[in-house]
Amino acid sequence: MYSKELLKGTLTTIILKLLSHNGKMYGYEITQRVKILSDDKILIKEGSLYPALHKLKDDGLVKTDEEMVGNRVRKYYSLTEKGKLCTEEKVNELHQFIGTLQNILTDKPSIA
Amino acid sequence: MYSKELLKGTLTTIILKLLSHNGKMYGYEITQRVKILSDDKILIKEGSLYPALHKLKDDGLVKTDEEMVGNRVRKYYSLTEKGKLCTEEKVNELHQFIGTLQNILTDKPSIA
DNA sequence: CAATTATATATAGAAGTTCTAGGTATAACT
DNA sequence: AGTTATACCTAGAACTTCTATATATAATTG
Numbered sequence: 001m002y003s004k005e006l007l008k009g010t011l012t013t014i015i016l017k018l019l020s021h022n023g024k025m026y027g028y029e030i031t032q033r034v035k036i037l038s039d040d041k042i043l044i045k046e047g048s049l050y051p052a053l054h055k056l057k058d059d060g061l062v063k064t065d066e067e068m069v070g071n072r073v074r075k076y077y078s079l080t081e082k083g084k085l086c087t088e089e090k091v092n093e094l095h096q097f098i099g100t101l102q103n104i105l106t107d108k109p110s111i112a
Numbered sequence: 113m114y115s116k117e118l119l120k121g122t123l124t125t126i127i128l129k130l131l132s133h134n135g136k137m138y139g140y141e142i143t144q145r146v147k148i149l150s151d152d153k154i155l156i157k158e159g160s161l162y163p164a165l166h167k168l169k170d171d172g173l174v175k176t177d178e179e180m181v182g183n184r185v186r187k188y189y190s191l192t193e194k195g196k197l198c199t200e201e202k203v204n205e206l207h208q209f210i211g212t213l214q215n216i217l218t219d220k221p222s223i224a
Numbered sequence: 225c226a227a228t229t230a231t232a233t234a235t236a237g238a239a240g241t242t243c244t245a246g247g248t249a250t251a252a253c254t
Numbered sequence: 255a256g257t258t259a260t261a262c263c264t265a266g267a268a269c270t271t272c273t274a275t276a277t278a279t280a281a282t283t284g
Contacts, residue, residue: 005121005270006209008241014216021219028261037219038212048242050263055241072250072261091217097118098210100150105129105203117241120270140232160271162234167270184232184279231280239272244265251260 002041011044011052013094016079016087019062024078027053053077061086114153123156123164125206128191128199131174136190139165165189173198 018033019025025033031044056062061083066073079087130145131137137145143156168174173195178185191199 002205002209002212003121004242006206008120008270009115009117010213011242014213017217018219026261027263028259032260034216037216041208041212042216045243046261046263047244047246047265051242054263069261070251075262093114094118094213094217096153097114098213100114100153101122101126101206101210104126104146104149104154105206116271120241123271138232139234140230144231157272158232158234159236159273159275163271166234181232182280187233225284227283229280229282232278234276236275237273239270241268241270243268245267246265247263249261251258253258254256 001043007042007044007048010094011048012056013087013090015049015052015056016061016083017091019077019079020084020087024065024076026074026076030077056083113155119154119156119160122206123160124168125199125202127161127164127168128173128195129203131189131191132196132199136177136188138186138188142189168195 014034015030018030022033027046027049031046031049034042034044053062056077057064060080062077063080064075064077066075068074126146127142130142134145139158139161143158143161146154146156165174168189169176172192174189175192176187176189178187180186
């Protein structure tokens, strides 16, 4: 389990990217998928996930539709058109940031 | 300039790594070094740096000594023994986190 | 030589994200 | 029957970083 602070700033991008890759997902599914993809090192808590999803919806980046599964309602999240554009930008930015971080961790200037 | 959130959780590791690499540095020098290493994409503000440095000192990871430069006092920060151990751990953790992030961004499980 | 910019340290309060802890409910397993 | 997994949600706390501000010296520029 990584120290919690590391996730800050990347959670939204992670959610968007998973939605982009899988089409539609529900909340619990996202937490489990991240758990698996991270080999149990990133455990997203509900108290982190749902506020993040709701903010994404408020911002118009995701939309929801509900399906009945057995006796209960399952809420699926998927990207809007705006969300698709934003995902691409955010993933690019994160990739660049990772590159910059690696330069700093080796104390090498990005510019040759 | 990256969105501010990305830096969260990594600033302390960045500072520790720079101190580890350069022996001793003063505050302003750290901001300028990060600016150069990141090709102007990470601009650490004073309001971020000094609280972070003071916390590192409170936690016993860095120590300070002051030198006169011209007419003014310059405060140098350097790693304590505890700080050196902690730096190694934190840098390793960050490297692993970056690896995990890259798996997630391609939606590939870490475990084969 | 006056004004601006760069150097240099610091703090208070705001803003934002994620976590802890709690609540609710169904389904599956033992 | 009791526990665990599934599934959604919220309030308030905790933490980090930022904005804005204060102070002061040194160097540059018009």
